[in-house]
Amino acid sequence: MESPTKTITRSTGDLSVATRKEVSLWLLERLVPESASNNLVLAFQAEGVLDSGALSDALAVLLRRHEVLRTVYFATGAELVKGVVPPDGFRIEVEDFPDFAPPAAEIGTALRPFVTRPFVFDGRPLVRAGLFHHPGGDVLCLTFHHLVYDIISGTLLLEEFVAAYDACAAGEPVPAHLLETVPAFHEPDPPEESLAFWRERLGDFDPGTHDLWCGAPEGTGPATLRGDQVGHELSEDAVRAVQRLRREVRAPESVVLLAAFDLLLAAHGAGPDITVGSPVSVRPKDAPRIVGHHTNVLPVRVLVDPAEGFGALARRARDAYFAALGHAGVTVDSISELVPRADSSWRNRLCRHLFNYFPELELGEFALDGTPARPVVVENGYSKFDLEFFVASSPGRLWINARYGLDALAEDDVRALLLRYDALLVAVADDVDRPTGELLAWSEEDRAVIEAANATARRHDPADVPSAVYGHARATPDAVAVQHEDRLVTYRRLWDSAVAARDTLRATGVGPGDTVAIAASRGPELVASVLGTWLAGAAYLPIDPEHPARRVAYLLADSGAGVVLTDRDPAAFTAPGVAVLPLPPLTDGPPEDGPPAGAEVAVDPGHPAYLIYTSGSTGRPKGATIPHRAISNIAADYTERLRATPQDATLWMTTFAFDMANLEHYVPLYSGGRIVIAPDEARVDGRVLRDLIERFDPGIVQATPTTWRLVLDEVEGLLAGRRVVIGAEPVPVPLAKRLLETGCEVHHAYGPTETTTWCTWGVLPADLGERLDIGGPIANTRMMVVAPDGRELPVGVRGEVWIAGDGVALGYHGRPDLNAERFGDHPVHGRYYRSGDVGRWLPDGTLELFGRADRQVKLRGNRIELGEIEAALLGHPKVKGAAAVVVGDRSADGRLVAFVESAEDDLVDELWEFARAELPRAAIPQDFIVVESFPTNANEKVDYPELDRLAAERRAAARGPAAGGGTDDALVDAFIELWGELLGRDDITADSNFFTHGGHSLLGAKLLQSLEETRGLTVKLADLFAAPTPGALAAHVRAS
Structure with missing residues (x-):
């Protein structure tokens, strides 16, 4: 506790205005009230009992000696003095x-509650x-x-404390030099030359390029500054690599490690234009032992060019670092004002990552009046940056303490980054001229997880679906293959009907390489026609007979189908050069004794099995040609995963x-x-589905999330013990x-x-x-x-x-043109398809998705994943479905609109509060529209174009006053x-964001002071960040 004896108050007049650097630290605490992000620690443990009186006396010596430790602060509104x-x-x-x-x-860890008690700016010591x-x-x-201490201060104060304690404990005079007062050092204003340097160096820098592809996308919540740390000692191989790199690139160890940190960040999505913060002491050369906050963070800007080797990168980092060092007297907050696109939000956009190097800073053991003591490491539980590497060097060893913000990264992410940093150092040392873009920043753990997950080679027996059906027709001819209401079609009859369909098609000239369109309702005749098409050597084109005539005409013309099999009016499918045939009927009567009708069963695995059309981004559907090996593979694999047997029925x-x-x-047929x-x-x-389940007792039921939401109320009591498959669109966790x-x-x-239906599969755990x-x-x-450059990414990294x-x-x-864009050949994995989906590997070898890459939008400079918004809203217990769209000009007045499917109409305010807690500010929708159910397309997926139209109509109807x-x-x-x-602007409207219209933290503080003085409104800086427009802040004031 602090002694109440004070000789200074706000009323004494012995006060001065705090410096810009000091105000910046204080504003950070206003942004995150009750935080201890600025609390720093010096702790040690003795091997015995310490003299509490000597401790107090030694502390008093330090307080008398260092004026900065006796500096107190007062805060009211937007003012700090x-x-x-x-x-x-x-006394302390x-x-x-x-x-x-x-x-x-x-x-x-046990000391953390003591350490994290916030300080109060009311004149008490800090x-x-x-x-x-x-x-x-x-x-x-x-x-x-x-405000009164930095890491270098710790080394100085410990040395002086030990000397003072020894004297006090022994009853001897304190060393004379400790009785000398050290005035607080007031850092001079930066020279114009330094401001010009930073203006030229960073004026065109885009701070929005610092997001990593691991951790939380753009931060998934409001500011907390909560942090944690992970330690890692570099391997012996990595330490030797650093020494070799020092010699080869002729750069200090600190620069080599900084360049490798830049490369690590670039390999995980930052850059390639990267700015890393590097703390440096700005104590005057003639007074290096001054205690206080005399550290500035230098934004060291480096371009990571994947076409160049690490040697070039290290030399560029060296030059950038030493150039910045010559202008270290400018604080990072002052530099931020010189960068037009710098963001003043809680996440330090100019420097989202920090690198700090300590040459042999480790405090070793020491003694207090003869009693051995050793330092105790205590973290304050906060981080002002996404990722901070503190590297301590000692002979033959390098230790990294990686501190990270929990708003941005998780412990697993950081542990993985440390292992990859280790591996990256070893890799670049092998050849400093090898282009860094060719390096895989993978650890051995990454490689093991992904190689095990992709070890999927299998051989299937039977080899294909027609062979399987023929086998069933021979072995169990009377087993039911297809049931349609009361109609039961056996495998023998299905096979014979397929052979008859083959003969019909061959009679019209159909053969290998041809395409047969099938436009019919689901039923046994359709199944037989598919098999017959394959037996004829052709591929089938599935057409929904309910589709519009124009789409059907397009599919027939684009596919080149020469024959249509249909159970509808033939006139609907008439087209030049196309023969329209009735869907072949099933063969009549019970099967004769003897084997099923003969046929050449084998199909070529590489030949087309079907041609299926999917939506095109330009509105023109595109047809994907699927080979037989794909059908055979999924039929065999799904059969195994679902444990499908001849006794199972599948809806x-x-x-x-x-x-x-x-x-x-195909699973039941296989x-x-x-x-x-x-x-x-x-x-x-x-109700219809319930009746089907009760009547036919299917063991396997598959549907989209949209369908399950619609039908689950009626069938939930009938699903126990069944195998349920869900997919085709994001599945809400609830x-x-x-x-x-x-x-x-x-x-x-x-x-x-x-990639033929499902390419990944997992069984959900009960918990x-x-x-x-x-x-x-x-x-x-x-x-x-x-x-984006084609490099494979390791575990936990989005791509x-x-x-x-x-x-x-x-x-x-x-x-x-599309084939060249979407398909390719990989030197290891063979032919591949670019899905356009964003995902990442998880440590257990499964994958997690984050939405579509082509649904990433940029609004007012912020990158936003619409899929992330949807995933967050699906976490609300009252939301059954979520869909996010953008209306308006994305470069100007675009607005995020979230549609939610819910039975409750009065949900908008609740959703807005929920979104504030789950999403970064830029990703919080401006409008929420609650609907009973989403419009869907023919494939039972959400119809986004229709939602775009509905949102645009709503906005047009509700558009407010003109700008200004x-x-x-x-x-x-x-x-x-x-x-x-x-802000000095006359174009402000109710929707003008304070911070994107030229505002920053200091102006925000002035705004809050003005509100308090003129209107008696007490608003926190954090409230302004959360509600940065006049309309939003007014709503917040009324709500609170």
């Missing part, structure tokens, strides 16, 4: 903690002392506010023209089970949990049409958490997560998902006027 208490103005009383007995290894009596020896913990609910139907169609045809109504009416609660086995699958992975690759499938293996389509029919005009809200108008005065 300071004064210096006379040498005997107060040592708080005594008699019962302190954590395990020795946990002492640092130093705190605690004596903790531990069975292993007393522990002294000194906590300082960063066929999905439209034939949607490749999700492949599972419902396994010898039974296909149960479901009417279309079963996808939207739970929906997955609700399915699990029914007692069914939930299989979560993922895959683009171009499902709040995130849903998509499982791992199926048989004969390799997954890659890839950077585009590429898929290789047997399921990959032959390409888009007649679209060489007033509103009908007096409080909003007052805020608009105040915004304009402070």
Whole structure:
């Protein structure tokens, strides 16, 4: 505790205005109230009992000696002032903690509650002392506010404290030099030359390029500054590599390690134009032992060129660092004002990452009046940066303490980054001229996880679906293959009908290389026609007979199909050069004795099996050609995963023209089970589906999340023990949990049409958490997560998902331009497809998705993943579905609109608060629209174009006053006027963001002071960051 004896108050007049550097630290605490982000620690443990009186006297010596330790601060509103208490103005009383007995290894953690108590700016000292009596020896913990202390101060103060304590404990005079007063050092204003340097060096820098592809995208919540740390000692190989690099690139060890840190960040998505903060002392050369906050962070800007070797990068880092060192007197906050695109938000956008190097700074053991003592490391639990590397060097060893912000990274991410940093140092030392873009920043752990996940090679028997059906027709001819209402079609009859369909097609000239369109309702005739098409050597084109005539005409013309098999009016499919035939009927009568009709069963694995059309980004559908090996692979793999047997029935609910139907169609045929045809109504009416389940008892039921949301109320009591498959669109966690609660086995699958239905698969655990992975690759499938330059990315790092293996389509029919864009050949994995989905590997070898790469938008300079918004909103217990769109000009007045599917209409305010807690500010939707159900397309997926239209209509109908005009809200108008005065602009509207219109933290503080003085409104700086527009802040003021 501090002694109440004070000789300075706000009323004494012995005060001065705090410096810009000091105000910046204070504003950080206003942004995150009650935080201890500026609390720093000097702690040690003695091997015995310390003299508490000598401790107090030694602390008093330090207080008298160092004026900065007697500097106190007063804060009111937007103002911070300071004064210096006379040498005997107060004492620091040592708080005594008699019962302190954590395990020795946990002492640092146990001290954290003491360390993280916030300091108050009311004239009390910014130093705190605690004596903790531990069975292993007393522990002294000194906590300082960063305003009066930095890491270098710790080394100086410990040396002086030991000398003072020894004297006081022995009853001897304190050394004379400790009785000399050290005035507080006032850093001079930076010269114009330095400001010009930083203006030229960083004027064109875009701070928005610092996001890493690991951890939380753009930060997933409001500012907390909460942090943690992970330690790592570099391997012997890495230490030797650093020494070799020092010699080869002729740079100091610190620069070599800094350049490798730049490269590590670039390999994980930052840059290639990177600015890393590097703390440096700005103490004057003639007074290097001054205590206080005399460290500035230098933004060291380096371009990481993947075409160059590490040697070139290290030399560039060396030059950049020493150039910056010559202008270290400018604080990072002052530099930020010189960078037009720098953001003043809580995440230090100019320097999101920090690198700090300490040459042999480790404090070794020492003695207090003859009693051995050693330092105790105590972290304050906060981090002002996304990632900080503190590197301590000693002969033959390099130790890294990686501190990180919990708003940005998780412990697993940081541990992985440290291992990759180690591996990267070894890799670049092998050849400093090798282009860095060719290096894989992988650890051995990364390699083991991904190689194991992709070890999926399998051989299947039977080799293909026709062979399997023929085998069932021979072995179990009377087993039911297809059931449609009361119609039962056996495998023998199905096979004979397929052979008859083959003969019909051959009679019209169909053969290998041809395409046969099939436009028919689901039923046994359709199944037989598919098999017959294959037996004729052709591929089939599935057409939904309910599709518009124009789409049908396009599909027929684009595919080049020469024959159409249909059970509808032939006139609907008439086209030049196309023969329209009735869907071949099933063969009549019971099967004759003897083997089934003969046929050449084998199909060529590389020949086309079907041509299926999927939506095109230009509005023109594109046809993916799927080979037989893909069908064979999924049929065999899904059969194994679902444990499908001849006794199983599988519901066929999905439209034939949607490749999700492949599972419902081919798994039963491959396994010898039974296909149960479901009417279309079963996808939207739970009562119809309930009747089907009760009547036919299917063991396997598959549907999209949209369908499950519609039908689950009616069927949840009937799913226990069944195998349920869900996929084709993001699965809300609440929906997955609700399915699990029914007692069914939930299989979560993922895959683009171009890789044949599902390419990854996982069974959801009963204790499902709040995130849903998509499982791992199926048989004969390799997954890659890839950077924009084509580099494979390691575990935990987000990138585009590429898929290789047997399921990959032959390409888009007649679209060489798209084939070159979306397909490729990998030197290791073979032919692959670029999915356009963003995902990452998880440590267990499964994958997690984050939405579409082509659904990433940029609004007002912020990169936003619409899929991330949807995933966050799906975490709300009352939300069944979520879809995010952007309306308006994305470069100007674009607005984020979130549609949510919910039974509750009055949910908007609740959703906004929920989004504030889950999403970065830039990703919080401006509008929420609650609907009972989403519009869907023919494949039962959310119809985003229709949502775009609905959102645009709503905005047009509700558009407010013209830009720069007033509103009908007096409080909003007052805020608009105040915004304009402070920012010097006349174009402010209710939607003008304070910080994107030229505002920053200091101006924000002035705004808050003005509100308090003119309107009596007390608003925190954190509130302004959360509600940065006049309209939003007015709503916040009224709500609070």
